[in-house]
Amino acid sequence: MTDDPIANHIANCAAGDRAAFRALYRDSSAKLMGVLLRILGERSEAEDALQEVYTRVWTRAGRFDATKGRGMTWLIAIARNLAIDRLRSRPAAASDDGLDMVQDSTPRAEARLIAQGEARRVTDCFATLEPDRAAAVKGAYLDGLSYDDLAARYGVPLNTMRTWLRRSLLKLKECLE
Numbered sequence: 429m430t431d432d433p434i435a436n437h438i439a440n441c442a443a444g445d446r447a448a449f450r451a452l453y454r455d456s457s458a459k460l461m462g463v464l465l466r467i468l469g470e471r472s473e474a475e476d477a478l479q480e481v482y483t484r485v486w487t488r489a490g491r492f493d494a495t496k497g498r499g500m501t502w503l504i505a506i507a508r509n510l511a512i513d514r515l516r517s518r519p520a521a522a523s524d525d526g527l528d529m530v531q532d533s534t535p536r537a538e539a540r541l542i543a544q545g546e547a548r549r550v551t552d553c554f555a556t557l558e559p560d561r562a563a564a565v566k567g568a569y570l571d572g573l574s575y576d577d578l579a580a581r582y583g584v585p586l587n588t589m590r591t592w593l594r595r596s597l598l599k600l601k602e603c604l605e
Contacts, residue, residue, distance in 0.1 A: 434499030442489035460507045467511035481507045553603035561596045
């Protein structure tokens with residue numbers, strides 16, 4: 429047997445071992461229920477799906493190959509595929525649901541032109557910064573890099589990086605006003 433207890437349970441289920449099936453349910457049902465709830469969104473439907481997952485596992489346990497993956501991964505794949513099948517089989521929303529009355533949220537031509545102008549202004553203001561300062565601001569505020577990461581990247585002390593960012597933001601603010 430392997431170091432994967434779920435795989436061991438599945439292999440024993442393939443041999444018709446009901447105790448192994450109970451152990452498999454005990455060890456995996458909470459995780460599978462979470463997966464089904466997340467996908468289906470309704471507890472009652474997730475419970476029905478969970479029952480169907482274990483029915484499939486019992487009948488298909490012989491198809492499981494422990495050399496191709498872990499037992500829990502196989503179970504989650506079965507649950508996920510079943511949940512997706514259930515979502516696809518749901519009836520489509522009725523046409524009288526009022527969606528045709530919802531306002532189109534895509535920006536109009538005027539709004540797009542204004543946004544392009546603002547983007548051009550921001551780009552022009554970034555060009556007024558020294559290249560390393562501009563890259564540090566982008567790293568901090570667009571890429572989510574920490575001050576420590578940026579200080580290491582540019583080989584400057586932490587407080588120097590903070591000063592770079594603060595002064596760069598002030599310069600960008602002045603430029604945009």
